[in-house]
Amino acid sequence: MKKLLMLVILLAMGSLALAQVEKVAVQGVETTRAHTRGIGAIVNDGSVGEAAIKIIVTDAAGNPVAGAPVVWKVKNQKANPVYVVGTSASSELMLVRVFEGQTVEIDGGVTNEQGEACIRLDSGSRGDAKVYVTAGGVEGKTYRGKDMRVVWF
Secondary structure, eight states: OHHHHHHHHHHHHHHHHHHHOOEEEEESOEEEEOOOOGGGGGSOSOOTTOEEEEEEEEOTTSOBOTTOEEEEEEEEOSSSOEEEEEETTBOOSOOEEEOTTOEEEEEEEEOOTTSEEEEEEEOSSSEEEEEEEEETTEEOBOTTOOOEEEEEO
16 A cells, blocks of 8 residues: 555656646757767767757746656758767767757656756767757747757868
C-alpha cells in the first residue's frame, strides 16, 4: 500500500511540474563562431566552436520550475555536419551528428532546481544550425522572438 501511495504522489508531482510551466526563456541565441579543428569538434571540451544555448523555465509567478522534461530539435542548414556534444542530461562523446537538411530531436533530460537546461553544439567546418526547444510542452522563445541559430565560419 505504501508503494502504491508513493507512486501516486510521484506521478502527481510530475504532472504538477508540467502544469506549472508558463515560460521557457532562451538565453544566448544568435551566435557566429569559428569552427573547431580536428577531433575537438565532436567532444564537449570548450573548444573554440562550441556554442551553448541555455533555457530558464518559470511558472506564472516567475519562479523556476524543476523537473520539466526538455526536448531540443537541431536543424542543419549546410552541407557540413553539426554535432550535439552535450546537454544538461549528458556530456558523452558526440551525442548526435546532424547532416544537411536533417532535423534531429534530442532528449534534454529535465530542468534542474533553478529551472535551467542547456545544449552544446559544435562543427568541424562551416555550418549553420537552427535550434528549437520545448520544456514541459511549452515552446522556448527568445527575448525578441528570433530563431536560435548558430553559424560557424
